[in-house]
Amino acid sequence: MLVEMIDICKVYPPNVVALKHVDFSLERGEIHALVGENGAGKSTLMKILSGVVKPSFGEIRVNGQRVQINSPVVAARLGIGMVHQELALVGSLRAYENVVLGSEPSRFGLFQPQKSSQMVKELADKFGLKIDVNAITQELSIAGRQKIEILKQLYRNVDILILDEPTAALTPQESEELFDEMFKLRDRGKTIVFVSHKLDEVLRVSDRITVLRRGEKIATVKNDGNIDAVRLAEMMVGKTIRTTSVKKRRPVGHPVLVVKDLTLISKTSGKKLLDGVNLTVHAGEVVGIAGVEGNGQKELIEVLIGLRKPTSGRIEISGEDVTSFGPRQRRPLMAYVPQDRKNVGLALKATIMENLIMTHHMNPPLKKKWLLDRNVAKSFATQLIRDFEIVCRGPFERVQNLSGGNQQKVVVAREVSLNRRLIVLDQPTRGLDVASTQYLRDQMIALRDSDKAVLLVSADLDELMDLSDRIYVMRSGHIVAELDPQVVDKTVVGYHMLGVSA
Amino acid sequence: MSLVRPISQTILAIAFAFFVASIFILLHHSSPLEVYGALYQYGLGSWFSFSNTLNAAFPLILTGLSASIAFMSGVVNLGQHGQFLWGALVCAVLGVYLKLPSWLGIPALAVLGGLSGAAWAGLAAFFKRKYKMDEFISTLMLNFLAEYMTLYLATYPFLDPKAYVPSTRLIRREYFMTNIFDVNVAFFVALFMVFLCWWFVWRTWRGYEARMMGYNKLFATVGGCDVETDTTLVLLLTGFLSGLAGALLILNGTQHRFTKGIGANFGWDGVMIAIMANNGLFQTLFYALFIGFLKNGAVGMEFETSVPSEFVLFLQSIIVLTLVGTRSGLVSLTDWLRAKRELGKLVK
Ligand SMILES: Nc1ncnc2c1ncn2[C@@H]1O[C@H](COP(=O)(O)OP(=O)(O)O)[C@@H](O)[C@H]1O
Numbered sequence: 041m042l043v044e045m046i047d048i049c050k051v052y053p054p055n056v057v058a059l060k061h062v063d064f065s066l067e068r069g070e071i072h073a074l075v076g077e078n079g080a081g082k083s084t085l086m087k088i089l090s091g092v093v094k095p096s097f098g099e100i101r102v103n104g105q106r107v108q109i110n111s112p113v114v115a116a117r118l119g120i121g122m123v124h125q126e127l128a129l130v131g132s133l134r135a136y137e138n139v140v141l142g143s144e145p146s147r148f149g150l151f152q153p154q155k156s157s158q159m160v161k162e163l164a165d166k167f168g169l170k171i172d173v174n175a176i177t178q179e180l181s182i183a184g185r186q187k188i189e190i191l192k193q194l195y196r197n198v199d200i201l202i203l204d205e206p207t208a209a210l211t212p213q214e215s216e217e218l219f220d221e222m223f224k225l226r227d228r229g230k231t232i233v234f235v236s237h238k239l240d241e242v243l244r245v246s247d248r249i250t251v252l253r254r255g256e257k258i259a260t261v262k263n264d265g266n267i268d269a270v271r272l273a274e275m276m277v278g279k280t281i282r283t284t285s286v287k288k289r290r291p292v293g294h295p296v297l298v299v300k301d302l303t304l305i306s307k308t309s310g311k312k313l314l315d316g317v318n319l320t321v322h323a324g325e326v327v328g329i330a331g332v333e334g335n336g337q338k339e340l341i342e343v344l345i346g347l348r349k350p351t352s353g354r355i356e357i358s359g360e361d362v363t364s365f366g367p368r369q370r371r372p373l374m375a376y377v378p379q380d381r382k383n384v385g386l387a388l389k390a391t392i393m394e395n396l397i398m399t400h401h402m403n404p405p406l407k408k409k410w411l412l413d414r415n416v417a418k419s420f421a422t423q424l425i426r427d428f429e430i431v432c433r434g435p436f437e438r439v440q441n442l443s444g445g446n447q448q449k450v451v452v453a454r455e456v457s458l459n460r461r462l463i464v465l466d467q468p469t470r471g472l473d474v475a476s477t478q479y480l481r482d483q484m485i486a487l488r489d490s491d492k493a494v495l496l497v498s499a500d501l502d503e504l505m506d507l508s509d510r511i512y513v514m515r516s517g518h519i520v521a522e523l524d525p526q527v528v529d530k531t532v533v534g535y536h537m538l539g540v541s542a
Numbered sequence: 543m544s545l546v547r548p549i550s551q552t553i554l555a556i557a558f559a560f561f562v563a564s565i566f567i568l569l570h571h572s573s574p575l576e577v578y579g580a581l582y583q584y585g586l587g588s589w590f591s592f593s594n595t596l597n598a599a600f601p602l603i604l605t606g607l608s609a610s611i612a613f614m615s616g617v618v619n620l621g622q623h624g625q626f627l628w629g630a631l632v633c634a635v636l637g638v639y640l641k642l643p644s645w646l647g648i649p650a651l652a653v654l655g656g657l658s659g660a661a662w663a664g665l666a667a668f669f670k671r672k673y674k675m676d677e678f679i680s681t682l683m684l685n686f687l688a689e690y691m692t693l694y695l696a697t698y699p700f701l702d703p704k705a706y707v708p709s710t711r712l713i714r715r716e717y718f719m720t721n722i723f724d725v726n727v728a729f730f731v732a733l734f735m736v737f738l739c740w741w742f743v744w745r746t747w748r749g750y751e752a753r754m755m756g757y758n759k760l761f762a763t764v765g766g767c768d769v770e771t772d773t774t775l776v777l778l779l780t781g782f783l784s785g786l787a788g789a790l791l792i793l794n795g796t797q798h799r800f801t802k803g804i805g806a807n808f809g810w811d812g813v814m815i816a817i818m819a820n821n822g823l824f825q826t827l828f829y830a831l832f833i834g835f836l837k838n839g840a841v842g843m844e845f846e847t848s849v850p851s852e853f854v855l856f857l858q859s860i861i862v863l864t865l866v867g868t869r870s871g872l873v874s875l876t877d878w879l880r881a882k883r884e885l886g887k888l889v890k
Pocket residue numbers: 052053056057058076077078079080081082083084085
């Protein structure tokens with residue numbers, strides 16, 4: 041074994057448990073994929089290996105020797121280098137300058153541009169990386185900048201190259217190029233860790249695959265044809281509990297959300313993030329959006345809530361054209377449970393009450409002319425805490441002190457009590473324990489039964505199959521299928537997600 | 543109550559800061575006891591010193607309030623200095639030419655000074671809305687601009703030819719604000735503004751939106767807060783407070799005119815006070831008084847001991863550093879302990 045990470049635990053202060061007893065190993069000359077949902081702990085594990093983050097527990101061995109990797113410098117000395125999800129380059133410098141930055145070849149203390157440029161060019165040629173080393177960094181595409189980062193590590197002579205979600209922002213063609221380069225690197229004896237949650241890619245390029253889920257290692261498997269995307273997805277997401285809510289077919293009502301030809305083109309990369317999306321959600325139905333993460337679901341939601349303006353297309357809620365509206369104008373028409381509760385759904389340092397009255401504060405009885413009625417706010421918050429069984433010490437406790445499940449309950453309580461005709465939920469059960477998940481699913485069914493239009497985005501296929509009356513499948517910014525979960529089987533949905541024919 | 547912890551933390555931090563400072567006083571071959579004695583005597587010891595401390599504090603309260611409200615809303619207004627200068631200059635110039643009875647003139651001048659500060663901050667708001675320019679940069683740049691422009695106006699068009707340094711003429715006598723038992727009326731105005739701002743921040747829905755914006759801007763935006771208007775409003779309000787500080791210094795200070803270098807440090811002291819106060823409004827009041835006390839006591843320290851009054855600047859920095867350091871130290875200590883406990887559960 042080249043590298044062994046044994047029994048690694050990580051707790052981020054004050055109380056985020058990111059890794060629980062994880063074992064991970066690397067063999068020389070392999071491409072090892074690390075997969076898992078967002079927040080599973082992939083980046084944390086790799087940051088520990090590359091000396092950016094210190095483990096709270098566990099040990100690391102390199103070539104059988106126990107080591108302490110206290111900094112990226114130490115990691116580099118051990119031959120380990122990481123290309124982070126967020127690229128950190130100086131935009132005004134030339135590509136080769138960024139590569140050598142920090143360990144420039146110099147003569148009598150003078151920087152030697154000619155020689156540096158030459159060296160970097162040779163390095164790029166040797167490993168088959170296609171890049172103009174004299175280009176100004178900020179004029180390069182993301183793919184180009186990524187190559188600089190890779191070269192930067194190769195220049196420091198690493199044997200183990202960690203790529204954290206390198207394909208997340210690449211076009212399919214750019215991803216292909218990257219894979220070719222990864223193969224070339226492997227052929228020259230480098231070991232590569234490929235972090236991703238795009239399962240088809242993972243299956244194509246890797247020799248071994250390690251699956252993480254909620255900070256735990258589920259398995260490490262050989263990619264020898266005995267494993268497929270559906271099986272991997274299952275390991276990633278986990279077997280899920282069946283909802284006990286009785287699902288009854290109800291006649292659906294009027295269309296509440298109507299999306300027509302929605303297209304979104306990224307201003308930075310020119311990539312089509314959403315491509316002619318059409319969908320409708322009626323009153324009294326739960327509509328699910330399935331898809332492998334990163335296929336446009338996030339962008340769809342951002343456009344729906346009004347954070348991003350679509351390039352073209354039209355959005356109607358309850359018959360009103362809201363395409364040009366920002367979140368403030370859309371809020372009277374819709375409720376929204378965001379995926380990222382810590383950064384979007386909540387203000388962690390504010391009190392439970394302050395979090396619960398958000399959006400409600402725009403209308404009476406909370407808003408009284410200029411004022412916000414504190415007494416109404418307090419009784420409103422107390423009521424919601426009781427109704428939604430939020431475990432806390434009271435409305436004035438800070439939300440950051442609550443457990444994840446109870447934090448999510450704060451968000452859900454607030455949004456459900458808005459009593460809007462449309463509610464959009466983005467991965468509402470992700471990262472929650474069994475009881476909270478169950479609770480949330482019951483809530484969604486209850487919403488449907490009270491004639492709300494419910495749009496549910498989830499990476500959890502079982503959840504979608506159980507809850508939805510209809511399922512749209514998204515792939516590469518398209519809606520590729522509209523399915524009835526009563527009729528089709530889970531595997532069919534899976535095939536559509538992955539783009540392989542049944 | 544949850545007050546016990548912050549108060550004991552503050553006392554601890556201040557005590558520690560004075561302790562650290564005594565080491566430096568000893569190195570300076572003076573006696574800390576003597577130095578602190580003088581500081582106390584001249585800063586708090588008698589009604590005379592106490593009222594002087596209050597008088598030294600009123601501009602600090604207002605600029606501190608300005609910075610605190612901005613920072614708690616996530617609006618990085620660093621333009622207190624420039625807004626202050628415009629408030630002072632406009633008040634000083636109008637105070638010479640405007641003829642009004644004092645009961646009307648004094649409040650009118652104070653408000654006009656405040657509005658000038660608000661207008662200056664409003665420029666930053668405009669740049670932000672129109673060109674998405676960061677208020678952090680624009681308010682800083684506007685400080686330099688304000689400095690040159692006000693100095694120009696005081697040196698050329700509105701110069702008092704009889705003055706030794708560039709300054710405007712003395713404002714009309716009926717605009718001199720009086721004292722109540724030696725305490726500037728301006729101090730009470732500043733106190734009133736603390737309560738008014740407290741009411742705005744904690745009782746109005748705009749104040750709620752501003753605070754939520756400070757906690758998490760994305761949360762506020764997605765929640766439907768009117769973040770653009772809120773930001774503009776906060777800039778205007780905090781600009782008003784700084785401008786008001788400048789105007790009151792003209793009306794109720796000792797010079798009653800705009801001179802070169804007036805209010806040299808009030809802007810930055812305000813930022814520092816906001817940091818010490820962790821953007822709390824009543825904490826801002828407390829620390830403004832505390833810094834006022836140090837500044838005022840410094841004079842006595844120089845009289846009575848061989849320690850130069852500049853030492854107080856040093857002492858002030860030591861106190862800010864230890865205070866902020868101790869506070870974040872205590873926070874990370876508790877975080878670290880919680881993490882340890884969590885890990886304990888995990889590995890047993
Ligand atoms: N610096 C940090 N401080 C606190 N929590 C963190 C930090 N970085 C990551 N986390 C948390 O640790 C967990 C794992 O995160 P991460 O390793 O980034 O997952 P992944 O890369 O698989 O998406 C998440 O719950 C995340 O919120």
